[in-house]
Amino acid sequence: MKKCQLSFNLYQKPLTHIVCYSGGFSSALVAIEVVRKFGKERVVLCNHDISSWTEDADIKRFKKEVATYLQLPITYVNINGIKGSDGIPDQFDLAVAEGGFKFGVTSYTCSRRLKTEPFHHWLRSNYSQGECVLYYGFSCSESERIDRRASILAEMGYEVAFPLVDWERTIYDTREIGIEPPRTYETMRHANCMGCLRAGRQHFYVTYVKRPDIWEKAKWAEKKLYPYTIIKGVRLVNIERLFQAMREAGIPATEHIPSQTFWAKVRHTLGDTYQQLHSLQNI
Numbered sequence: 001m002k003k004c005q006l007s008f009n010l011y012q013k014p015l016t017h018i019v020c021y022s023g024g025f026s027s028a029l030v031a032i033e034v035v036r037k038f039g040k041e042r043v044v045l046c047n048h049d050i051s052s053w054t055e056d057a058d059i060k061r062f063k064k065e066v067a068t069y070l071q072l073p074i075t076y077v078n079i080n081g082i083k084g085s086d087g088i089p090d091q092f093d094l095a096v097a098e099g100g101f102k103f104g105v106t107s108y109t110c111s112r113r114l115k116t117e118p119f120h121h122w123l124r125s126n127y128s129q130g131e132c133v134l135y136y137g138f139s140c141s142e143s144e145r146i147d148r149r150a151s152i153l154a155e156m157g158y159e160v161a162f163p164l165v166d167w168e169r170t171i172y173d174t175r176e177i178g179i180e181p182p183r184t185y186e187t188m189r190h191a192n193c194m195g196c197l198r199a200g201r202q203h204f205y206v207t208y209v210k211r212p213d214i215w216e217k218a219k220w221a222e223k224k225l226y227p228y229t230i231i232k233g234v235r236l237v238n239i240e241r242l243f244q245a246m247r248e249a250g251i252p253a254t255e256h257i258p259s260q261t262f263w264a265k266v267r268h269t270l271g272d273t274y275q276q277l278h279s280l281q282n283i
């Protein structure tokens, strides 16, 4: 009888709205939409803090400002339960410790260790099926990511929602509430780690120019993990001379030029030098 009473009480627990609050612009909009729809009482802003060495300080500023606007704390769900961003290993340390940049074809060591595993552990430890809804900031153009996330969490028994796709919007820009988006977006398309293991040559050119310290560490990780590479078929140490020539020729370090246009401009600007240096990059 006592057991039935306990089950009944659990069932009655009000729904918790968990916003997967990455620190990026879209997840901030989702947090605002969710609080506007349900009130802040049962909203949780779940973030996986990233080493302050690879996550731009302005991303940290942005996530705190939006949380303050919503009058909510950020719930940090970090690797090994580490509090704060100091002491969190970066993507290169994790890859070297695990012996590879990726698990299988699609799962990255860093993303799995820093985000997926702590999140699944925290979720299962704190919320049972039916007790919460998880909200993500994916947009209409990310249908593959939506399907993948929805199916993984459905298998675990959790409900997911994508307000930027399915809800009537009340906000499109955090400037509407006086909060500037992270300055990271001035050169980057995503609020990801600098030297992101998922990224390609253009991102690593930006890293080479803007963060030579991270560039050096990425090369160190490739050396440690030989013959694995971060960018498929390209070793960073082999592409360095091309990047040097690009920087000297004034090629802008930005992700905002579409990839095809960007590399066409590089080819045009460097001419024969491009052909010579490009051939050196291949493994």
Ligand code: SF4
Residues within 6 Å of the ligand: 091, 108, 110, 111, 114, 192, 193, 195, 196, 197, 198
């Ligand atoms: S943003 Fe990139 S480098 Fe950072 S954890 Fe995710 S996949 Fe890894």
